[in-house]
Amino acid sequence: MATIWVFAEVGPDGPTSAALELLTKARELGDAEAVALGPGAASAAASLGEHGARTVYASDDPVYDEFLAQPVAHALHALVQGHAPDLILFATTYASRDVAGRLQAKTGTALMSNAIDVTSIDRVRTQIAGGTLLVDVELQGPSPRLVLCRPKSFVAEPVGGTADVVPVDVDIPDALRTAHRVERHEESAAGPKLEEAKVVISGGRGMQDAANFGLLDQLAAVLGNAAVGASRAVVDAGWVPYSYQVGQTGKTVKPDVYIAVGISGALQHVVGMKGAKRIVAINKDPDAPIFRLADLGVVADALQFLPALIDEVRSRKGA
Amino acid sequence: MNIVVLVKSIPDPSGDAELGDDLLVKRDGEGSLDPGDEYAVEEALQLAEASDGEVTVVSMGPEGAVSAIRRALSMGAHRAVVVTDDALRGSDVLATARVLAAAIGRAPFDLVLTGVESTDGYTGTLPMTVAELIGVPAVTFARKVDVTDDGIRVERQTEAGYDVVESTLPALATVTAAASEPRYPTLKGIMGAKQKPLETLSLADIGLTVDDVAATQRVAAVEPAAQKGPGEVVQGDAAAGRVADLLAEAKVI
Numbered sequence: 382m383a384t385i386w387v388f389a390e391v392g393p394d395g396p397t398s399a400a401l402e403l404l405t406k407a408r409e410l411g412d413a414e415a416v417a418l419g420p421g422a423a424s425a426a427a428s429l430g431e432h433g434a435r436t437v438y439a440s441d442d443p444v445y446d447e448f449l450a451q452p453v454a455h456a457l458h459a460l461v462q463g464h465a466p467d468l469i470l471f472a473t474t475y476a477s478r479d480v481a482g483r484l485q486a487k488t489g490t491a492l493m494s495n496a497i498d499v500t501s502i503d504r505v506r507t508q509i510a511g512g513t514l515l516v517d518v519e520l521q522g523p524s525p526r527l528v529l530c531r532p533k534s535f536v537a538e539p540v541g542g543t544a545d546v547v548p549v550d551v552d553i554p555d556a557l558r559t560a561h562r563v564e565r566h567e568e569s570a571a572g573p574k575l576e577e578a579k580v581v582i583s584g585g586r587g588m589q590d591a592a593n594f595g596l597l598d599q600l601a602a603v604l605g606n607a608a609v610g611a612s613r614a615v616v617d618a619g620w621v622p623y624s625y626q627v628g629q630t631g632k633t634v635k636p637d638v639y640i641a642v643g644i645s646g647a648l649q650h651v652v653g654m655k656g657a658k659r660i661v662a663i664n665k666d667p668d669a670p671i672f673r674l675a676d677l678g679v680v681a682d683a684l685q686f687l688p689a690l691i692d693e694v695r696s697r698k699g700a
Numbered sequence: 701m702n703i704v705v706l707v708k709s710i711p712d713p714s715g716d717a718e719l720g721d722d723l724l725v726k727r728d729g730e731g732s733l734d735p736g737d738e739y740a741v742e743e744a745l746q747l748a749e750a751s752d753g754e755v756t757v758v759s760m761g762p763e764g765a766v767s768a769i770r771r772a773l774s775m776g777a778h779r780a781v782v783v784t785d786d787a788l789r790g791s792d793v794l795a796t797a798r799v800l801a802a803a804i805g806r807a808p809f810d811l812v813l814t815g816v817e818s819t820d821g822y823t824g825t826l827p828m829t830v831a832e833l834i835g836v837p838a839v840t841f842a843r844k845v846d847v848t849d850d851g852i853r854v855e856r857q858t859e860a861g862y863d864v865v866e867s868t869l870p871a872l873a874t875v876t877a878a879a880s881e882p883r884y885p886t887l888k889g890i891m892g893a894k895q896k897p898l899e900t901l902s903l904a905d906i907g908l909t910v911d912d913v914a915a916t917q918r919v920a921a922v923e924p925a926a927q928k929g930p931g932e933v934v935q936g937d938a939a940a941g942r943v944a945d946l947l948a949e950a951k952v953i
Contacts, residue, residue, distance in 0.1 A: 449839060449865060450828060473824070475858065479840055482828025485794055491916035492793060494823040508925060517921040522914075529825070560837035560871070564864035579952050604953060617877040623843075623857045629822055632859075637950045640943075649819075659950050660931075661943055667933070676931040677946050679939045689940040697944055698953055 383411030383467040383502045386525070388457070389429055389437075390476055391421045398576075399472035401432045401537035403530060406499055407470055408433040408540070415544070416460060418453050419445035423546060430544030432537060438464075440549035444558065450476070451557040454483035459551045461488060461525055468502045471529045481527050491520040492527040497534045502526065510648065512655050532576070532633045533656065568622050572601060575627065578608035581636045581657070583627050585612035585650075587643015587664060587683045591620035596687040597642065603694050610634065612644045628653035643683040646671030663687075701753035701847065703744040704804050705777065706814035706830070707737040709761045709768035731761065733768040736815030738775075738882035743845060743875045744813045745776045745883070751847065754778045756807070760788060760799045766898070773893035774885035780896070781806070785903040787910050793823050795913035800826075801833035802906040811852065812872040816841055831872040839865045843878040 385407040389400035396417065407413035415434040417425050419441070426437040438460055444452050457480065461469075469484075471477040473495055485492045498506040503520045505528055520526040575581060582597050582604075594609065601607035610632070611625040627634055629649040639657035644650060646662070646669055654660070655674060662675035665682045672678040679686060709731030733741075744755045757772045757780040759765055769780045783799050791799070804812060812834070817824035831838035843862065844855040851868040857876055885893070903913065934942050947953045 449837070451837060454832070475841055478824045479828045479838070482825030483832040485825065486797065486829045486832030489794065492823075492825060493917060494793075494825055504920065512925055513927065515923050515925050516919060519918045519920045520916065521918060522916045560839055560865055560867040562863050562865050565858075566861040566863070567858075568861040580947075604947070606952070613877075619878070622861070623876075623878070624860060630816060630824075638947060638952055649822075659946060661946060672933065673930050674927070677943060678931060678933040679943060680933060680935040681939060686939065690943055693940040693944045694947065694953055697948065 384464070385411045385413050385502070386466040386469045387413065387415045387429075387434065388469055388471045388477055388480065389415045389417045389425065390472065390474065391417050391419055391425045393421070395421065395428050396425045397472065397474075398537060399474065399532045400429065402533065402535040403470040403472060404429065404432040404434055405535045405538050406530070410499065410502055411467065414438070414466070416457060416549075418456055418549065419443070426544050426546045430542050431539045433540045433542060434544045435542065436547055437544040438547045438549050440551075444553050447562055448558050449560040449562065450479040450483055451560065452553045453480050454487065455553060455557055456549055456551040457484055458487045460549065465524065467524045468499075468526050468528065470499065471527065473529045473531045478529060481529055485527055488525065488527070490523055490525055490527060492529070493518055493520060494529045496528050496530045499528055499530065508652065512648075512652050533635050568624055573606055573608050575608045575610050575625070575632050575634055578606055579636055580604050580607035580638045580640065581610050581627070581634050581654070582607060582640045582642060583610035583612060583644060583654070584615060584642050584683075585644030586614050588615065588620075589643075589684065591615075593684060594621060596684070596691070600640075600687060600691050600694070603691055603698065612647070612650050614647075641671050641675070642687065644671055645669045646673070701748060701751040701810045702808060703748050703753060703755050704809045704812045705737070705740050705744045705755060705757050705772065706800055706812065706827070707741065707757055707759050707768060707772055708734045708818050709759065709765035710734045710818060710820040730764045730767045733771040734815060734819050736817065736819050736877075737772075739875050739877055739879050740813040740815050741772045741775050741777060742880040742882040744811075746880060747811070747845065747847060753810070756781065756809075758800060758803045759783070760791070760796055760803070762789070769898060770893050771885065773896045773898070774889040775883055776889060778896065780898045781901060782898070783901050783903070783906060787903055788913060790915070791913055792915055792917050793826050793829065794916055797826050797829035797833055798908060798912055799903070799906065801830050802908055803901065804830070804834055806906070810869045812836070812870070813845075814872075814874055816874040816876055827872060827874045834872070836870045836872055837867045838872040838874075839867055840874045842873045842875045845873055845875065845879065
């Protein structure tokens with residue numbers, strides 16, 4: 382049976398949801414194991430085991446967190462040489478992309494990015510052209526094959542197992558302690574996280590000005606359990622922080638309802654939200670591409686329509 | 701400070717992707733400079749101007765890639781190296797990284813800059829693979845790059861905000877749109893670009909063989925994704941009520 386590793390990122394609350402999602406797929410493909418490096422790794426093993434990892438290679442050494450990618454890639458490569466997994470699954474996140482890229486230079490094996498499914502240990506499905514084409518790619522050559530999956534491609538399912546924890550003890554040379562994280566700044570956002578909210582309301586250029594994002598905040602507040610996102614265009618323009626961005630380089634969301642306000646529907650935005658159960662698009666241009674995938678389109682100026690919608694929702698909630 | 705900028709020539713970013721018989725996106729004709737790489741070119745020019753340094757553009761691509769390279773030269777880069785070889789058609793990310801690493805390694809450098817990911821392929825791992833192959837530290841997603849006495853100090857975007865990362869040089873960084881506003885080439889810049897050194901190299905010129913760039917993946921099948929047809933479209937006074945109906949159907953109000 383094939384051995385499938387999940388490279389599990391660990392946050393303050395344990396393994397990321399993306400890591401647990403990947404374990405669902407890993408279990409389906411073979412024996413699932415996980416690698417977790419950095420503070421909190423050992424204690425994350427319980428959750429990883431519960432989601433199907435039989436073995437967790439773990440180290441709590443802060444070196445993996447303080448220095449970017451090089452120590453992690455070095456240790457991961459040492460583990461690969463020792464245990465020869467067939468396939469390693471990563472989430473498409475900043476940290477994992479960096480690690481996978483470095484690892485590929487060391488292993489010289491196949492790497493596939495932006496996978497939305499892994500159909501066998503050597504076949505991966507991805508989407509191009511804004512999700513209009515599905516592409517099946519066959520991975521060739523020696524193992525381990527490296528596959529980066531977009532978050533929310535699979536559903537995390539606990540199976541109630543317990544993982545054996547194998548401590549990772551790899552010497553990290555000083556030469557790899559060079560890109561040093563010296564400060565951390567976190568922008569705290571009120572309300573539910575984008576990835577977890579039932580409703581996501583995203584604004585684009587059609588909001589005309591950063592100050593008008595207040596209308597989206599109002600709608601979110603009236604709805605409850607709603608979060609505000611943005612297109613890359615307005616993040617690049619500096620209207621809202623990067624943490625708002627939905628799309629290719631931003632977040633992938635799958636809410637019950639996605640409301641795109643003044644967003645034209647560029648391909649790079651669409652890949653981050655097309656999995657929503659229902660899509661509402663509000664745009665004054667009736668030919669905007671976003672209408673092609675909207676369940677409900679409203680042809681209107683966002684700034685005029687939003688106050689009417691806020692009033693309508695408020696009156697129905699009050700009823 | 702000697703800065704290398706890695707750039708990619710991509711098919712028209714606003715056009716629809718067209719597939720050839722081999723299931724690869726067609727890349728005939730003239731390409732455009734990837735807009736994501738323009739930020740890296742601008743950042744490189746600013747850092748070079750502040751330090752009396754030079755900017756070398758390095759790229760791999762078909763012959764049509766030259767127009768994208770010229771764009772970077774007309775913005776102000778000093779010289780360019782482009783690796784073009786029939787054996788590189790359809791190259792995967794590993795082969796591309798090996799080619800770029802070999803091309804970078806031909807001359808001394810302090811800093812390598814590039815975009816965070818290509819606009820057409822968006823694999824997003826190539827810069828780090830290159831960094832590993834040339835043996836330097838790297839900082840991805842830089843929204844600000846400052847040169848210090850000991851190296852660079854970078855503000856790196858994160859999912860929750862940003863980190864400050866310090867690194868020794870030589871190093872590699874990928875820059876986001878927040879780092880700089882790309883300048884438009886001036887007429888003088890466009891005319892001057894034609895006189896700047898543009899070196900075209902083959903695989904053999906950079907010391908690689910066909911085996912070094914052998915594919916590790918193959919496109920097995922392509923099919924159109926199931927698309928939802930365009931849904932209902934409304935306007936006028938009833939629109940707000942109709943959106944509220946949908947929110948109620950979805951049980952979110």
